[in-house]
Structures are given as structure tokens and as C-alpha cells.
Amino acid sequence: MRSAAPNTVPTFQPLYRQIKDLLVRSLDGGAWKPGQAIPSELELAGRFGVSQGTVRKAVDELAAENMLVRRQGKGTFVATHGEPRQNFRFLRLMPNQGEPAQYESRASECRRARAGVDVARFLDLKPGDGVIFIRRVLFFGGEPTVVEEITLPALPFKGLTAAKLAAHRGSIYHLYETEFGTQMIRADEKLRAVAADAATAGALGLAKGTPLLSVERVAYTYGDRPVEYRYGLCRTDTHFYRNELG
Template sequence: MQEAAGPNFRPLYSQIKELLIRRLAAREWKPGDALPSEIALANEYGVSQGTLRKALNEMEAERLVVRRQGKGTFAAKHSANRSLFQFFHLVGENGERQLPESRVLECSAGRATQSERAALGLEAGMSVTRISRVRQMNGRPVICERISVPTSLFPELQRCTPEEVTNTLYDMYETRYGVIVVRAKEQLRAVAAGEEESRLLDVPAGSPLLEIDRVALNIERQPVEWRVSRCDTAHFFYLNDLD
């Protein structure tokens, strides 16, 4: 494999990375599966082992693969621990991290609204499945969420009972539907609690809440979930470690 010059030039390792990502997306290697060795992959693509390693290093940094000393490289597998440290940023006043417990209020499907179509890149008339839930930390309700996903990606999800919807949704997306969430884009703003948030979070109407508007992306960088969380941060704060 050779690097091609021109206005759309990309380094060779970046081209190899894209090819490997396509194979992960095609489920050639399922979460937890071992990839071929660096030498085998380098020979397959006709590149140096150093080029192949650089591609894998970037994929590891993006949490697409896990590299274990002396054991090899594995397709990343979602876990509660990964949810806690990669995707959940509310921590206690002492800095303690904990994964909240969820209570699902509703799970149903319907035609996507204009806002849902814009967030998820859907065409008019397409269906979404919606999940609404409340999340607790230290026994206190602190988050109410509205979640929308394309019904085409998650068939039968709308028929799940609240008890069948797992606490860590990204793990369920991966194990049941083969949809792997690898990153998310978030927008934050301050909002006032409305009547519904007041009731669900046991706060006075008008109380300040943190709204987190998140679009989750799959391994091919396509939007697969739109989630709006409204959080009572009276006893918690949003932590984002910046390297």
C-alpha cells in the first residue's frame, strides 16, 4: 500500500486506521475479539510494522481498541466502568465518581420530530424510539433524561418493558444491537426547572439545572443517539479532565 500525493493526501497510517475501523464497523472483529498481530496486519496491508502500530495507537487513544501487554490488541468492549469514566461527568462534591441508578418511566416509538431529525440526521417520516428516565445518585434523584434513537438501528427496543432497559444503555446498544458508541458531542447550558423536572427531581420550579445536550456517535462517526439530560447540581458538579 502506498501513500498518494495530492490535495486530499492523508498519511499512510491514517489510511490504515480507516481500513481497520471499517472492519470493526462491519463486525469482522466483535467487541472483545483479538485482532491479528501487528506483524500479520502489517504484512496484509504491505506497510511497515511502525506504520501499523501508529494506526493502532490512535485507535487505542480513541478507545476503539484495547492493547494488553504480552497479549495483543482487542476490539474495545463497552462496560460500566467505561461509561463512568468516558461518558458520565457528574461527580460528588468530594470528587467521588459513581454510576447513577436509573428508573425508566417510558419507552415508546413515534415519528421523529424536526429536532430529532436534525440531531440524528434522519429523513422526514422516519421513526425514533424514545426513552425517558430518572437517574439517582446516593439515593437522590439528580437527573431526568429524554433519549431518542433511530428505530431502524434498534428494532424492538420500543417493546421493552422498563425493567428490560439496562442502566448502562451503551452496553445494551452494543450487546443487543451491535451499535458501538465511541464518542459523543455535548453542549451545556443553564436552564430553569419546569413543572416536570420539579416533580421528578423534587426541586422547586424555577430551580437552576444543568442541561447536557448530547449526540452519541458510532464507530463510523454517525449519530445514533440524542440525549437531553437535566441535572440538579446542588450537590454535584460537572467534571471534564482536559489533557
């Protein structure tokens, strides 16, 4: 009932946190797929030999971290990027007026490459390791609004092609989830204001030197393993980046 605390400070690990770790391991291992229901609390309690309340507390934390979604009367489900509701967790760009417009993406590049020093550090790879490099433009209401470069480790994403990108409908995280079994859980971002270079300005139909919002993102899957590095440049005259500080 107690964690052994190997050689570090005598940290106490409550039971429900051990249960939580087991659940994350199952999620990571693909025991239950995104959108599917996990076993009921009573079922899990029996399986783990603990009370329902202990399972409940573990599930509560996972729901708070957006890995699970509870639905009263129906069950507890693995979170999925397939539902549009979940999309706005990672899509913060909103139009100045009106409802969050639909967007399309058009990839101009999707090729294998080798990780540079920086990307290797972000993705926890070695420099020279294989990666997949994507360049794309996001169109909001038909207008080119964001230019993005996405770098993924080659291994888990083997087989990602421009054709697959073009064929997919919905967010790219949904594609990661359905085609490559990789769930994005959280991300860290660094935001800056920068001047548009000639190429980016051209792609967005703006003058060279126009201020753009630079968004640098590292996204993580289960176990805080980094699996996507992204660099985006957004025009912010028609849109803004919304943020909530709690």
C-alpha cells in the same frame, strides 16, 4: 501507496492512515466484537503487506481515539462500554464528596415516535422518520438526580423495549453495544443552566424553578454517524459536571 486525490485539493494520505481506515471499516462491520482481541500487529502487517511499524502507527491513533485498547503482553482489544473504567468517558456527573456513586436508571417511557425537525437534523434523518423515544430518571445513591430524554433512530434499535431497558445492568451504551451492535465512540454536548419546570422539579423532588444543568448530547458511532440524541436535566446541588480542558 498514494491516495489519488479525486478532484479536491491534492491531499496526501499516508499508508498508515489507509490501514487505519481499513481497521475502522472492519470494526464498523463487526469483524471483531467489543472486548475481543484483534489480530496481532505482525499478523495485520502480513495481511496488509506493510511493516509492523506502519500497522503500529494506525493502531496507535485508534487507541488514542478510544476505539482500541492496547494491553502489553496480551494484545489489542476492541474497546467496550462493559468495563466500568470506560464508563466515565461519557458519565461526567460526580458527587460533591466521596467516590463516584453507583447509579440506577428507571425508564418511565419507551415508545416509537416520529422525528421532529430538530431531532432529524441531529440524527441525520428526515423529519417524520421513525425513532425510539425514551424518558428515564437516573438515581445516584437512591436519589433522583437526572431526568433524561433519549431519541434513537428506529432502524438500528428495532426491538428496544422498556423491558429490555429494565433488565439491562450497566450503562445504556453497553446495552446499545451488546443488543444492537452499535458502538458509541464520541459525543458533542451543549451545556446550559435552566429553570426546572413543574414536571421535572417533581421528578427530582425539587422546587419548581430550581436551576438545573441542561445537557444536550449528540453521540456518534464509527464514521461519525450520529446515532443518539439526548437531552438531560441534572440537579447540581449534590453533584457537579467535571470537565478537563487539555
